[in-house]
Amino acid sequence: MKKKVLIITYYWPPAGGPGVQRWLKFVKYLPEFNIDPIVYIPDNPNYPLLDESLVSEIPDSITILKQPIKEPYKLAGMFSKKSSKTISKGIILDHKKQSFIEKLMLYVRGNFFIPDARIGWVKPSVAYLSKYISENNIETVITTGPPHSLHLIGLQLKERLGVKWLADFRDPWTTIGYHKQLKLTNVSKEKHIALEKKVLNTADQVIVTSSTTKKEFQQITSQPIEVITNGYDYESASTLKLDSRFSISHIGSLLSKRNPEILWNVLSDLVKENNAFSKDFQLNFIGAVSEDVLESIKNNELSNYINEVGYVSHKEAVMFQKKSQLLLLVEIDSEDTKCIIPGKLFEYMVSNRPIIAIGPRDSDVKKIIKETNTGNYFNYNDYEPLKTTILECYKAFQNKDLQSFPIGLQKYSRKQLTEQLTALIKK
Numbered sequence: 001m002k003k004k005v006l007i008i009t010y011y012w013p014p015a016g017g018p019g020v021q022r023w024l025k026f027v028k029y030l031p032e033f034n035i036d037p038i039v040y041i042p043d044n045p046n047y048p049l050l051d052e053s054l055v056s057e058i059p060d061s062i063t064i065l066k067q068p069i070k071e072p073y074k075l076a077g078m079f080s081k082k083s084s085k086t087i088s089k090g091i092i093l094d095h096k097k098q099s100f101i102e103k104l105m106l107y108v109r110g111n112f113f114i115p116d117a118r119i120g121w122v123k124p125s126v127a128y129l130s131k132y133i134s135e136n137n138i139e140t141v142i143t144t145g146p147p148h149s150l151h152l153i154g155l156q157l158k159e160r161l162g163v164k165w166l167a168d169f170r171d172p173w174t175t176i177g178y179h180k181q182l183k184l185t186n187v188s189k190e191k192h193i194a195l196e197k198k199v200l201n202t203a204d205q206v207i208v209t210s211s212t213t214k215k216e217f218q219q220i221t222s223q224p225i226e227v228i229t230n231g232y233d234y235e236s237a238s239t240l241k242l243d244s245r246f247s248i249s250h251i252g253s254l255l256s257k258r259n260p261e262i263l264w265n266v267l268s269d270l271v272k273e274n275n276a277f278s279k280d281f282q283l284n285f286i287g288a289v290s291e292d293v294l295e296s297i298k299n300n301e302l303s304n305y306i307n308e309v310g311y312v313s314h315k316e317a318v319m320f321q322k323k324s325q326l327l328l329l330v331e332i333d334s335e336d337t338k339c340i341i342p343g344k345l346f347e348y349m350v351s352n353r354p355i356i357a358i359g360p361r362d363s364d365v366k367k368i369i370k371e372t373n374t375g376n377y378f379n380y381n382d383y384e385p386l387k388t389t390i391l392e393c394y395k396a397f398q399n400k401d402l403q404s405f406p407i408g409l410q411k412y413s414r415k416q417l418t419e420q421l422t423a424l425i426k427k
Contacts, residue, residue: 008150009023019170026414035422042121067124110188114188117147122149133161142165166425172339174196205226206223246394247326264296286311318347329348329357
């Protein structure tokens with residue numbers, strides 16, 4: 001008989017973006033390990049990105065439970081639809097460029113909705129799920145955040161019913177970079193810290209996506225913590241012709257703080273110094289790009305080299321990855337972001353295209369890229385090494401010999417990661 005597991009998540013198809021992929025894929029493979037997943041999601045969520053193509057990936061056999069949710073973003077949209085949608089996507093402008101409305105919205109979001117804007121879903125969810133769990137003999141509950149308010153649902157179900165509870169952190173809580181931009185008061189900061197500590201010390205098992213986050217949480221709790229990274233799924237083996245131009249492609253959102261000035265400087269210099277490079281080069285942006293990034297590119301006289309595609313479906317994003325000459329990965333240059341491993345990294349790795357990554361020193365991304373031989377990693381002041389590497393890649397492109405030679409990728413497959421999750425569920 002299959003073991004029933006209740007999975008509580010906010011992001012679910014037709015939501016787009018990386019947040020939905022992790023648990024969609026776990027749910028896909030859990031039945032193969034004798035686990036029966038039951039998914040609980042909001043009935044009327046406010047998803048900033050939509051990808052209808054992902055709906056077809058939901059297994060027909062699983063049970064999906066839904067309950068309505070009230071979210072402040074809809075109310076905020078009455079005052080400023082553009083600002084509300086932008087903030088809900090995570091695109092926060094530099095403080096000096098924020099309008100009064102944007103500053104006010106960030107203050108309200110940070111101090112009146114703790115831990116986040118989905119806090120209003122906790123109470124009705126606990127009431128509904130308490131009854132469902134009791135009537136259906138469910139012994140294990142999994143919550144995944146952000147939004148971290150979903151962990152409060154797990155916390156209360158644990159306290160009420162004594163169920164086994166696994167808390168999955170796709171990102172950190174109080175140390176995530178955008179917390180500093182939410183204009184939190186000291187009282188609000190303390191509330192976040194207290195809630196984080198209670199969740200980490202009450203959950204039977206904590207799951208994180210990076211070893212750095214594991215070390216951080218080990219300072220707060222003695223509960224068991226397991227690293228289960230994001231990963232890749234096997235896509236249909238379609239052969240795509242590589243771009244005829246020397247394309248460097250960034251897939252996903254490029255936010256204000258994730259602005260690699262050093263890269264724009266390098267590319268600007270290469271364009272000026274190398275006539276052939278200037279004719280072949282193209283910079284692809286597949287996803288939302290902040291105005292700050294576009295302004296930096298303009299200042300470096302690179303605007304004519306941009307192909308700004310915008311947000312596309314996951315399937316289309318995979319095609320762009322496989323066609324591009326180089327894949328660009330950028331993370332904020334901060335101590336807080338060393339633990340961030342974007343989900344797209346793993347799809348980049350199996351696209352068989354070399355990766356150029358820029359981020360903080362000694363990050364988890366750097367270790368994975370080095371271990372899998374999938375590209376090169378640079379810090380924000382590595383001008384000469386970055387320039388040399390891009391020029392070497394360009395020469396290989398000219399010789400039709402620009403390739404990637406990955407090793408040891410199997411442990412990052414979604415199926416193998418699900419097997420790791422299954423061991424925790426059955427423990």
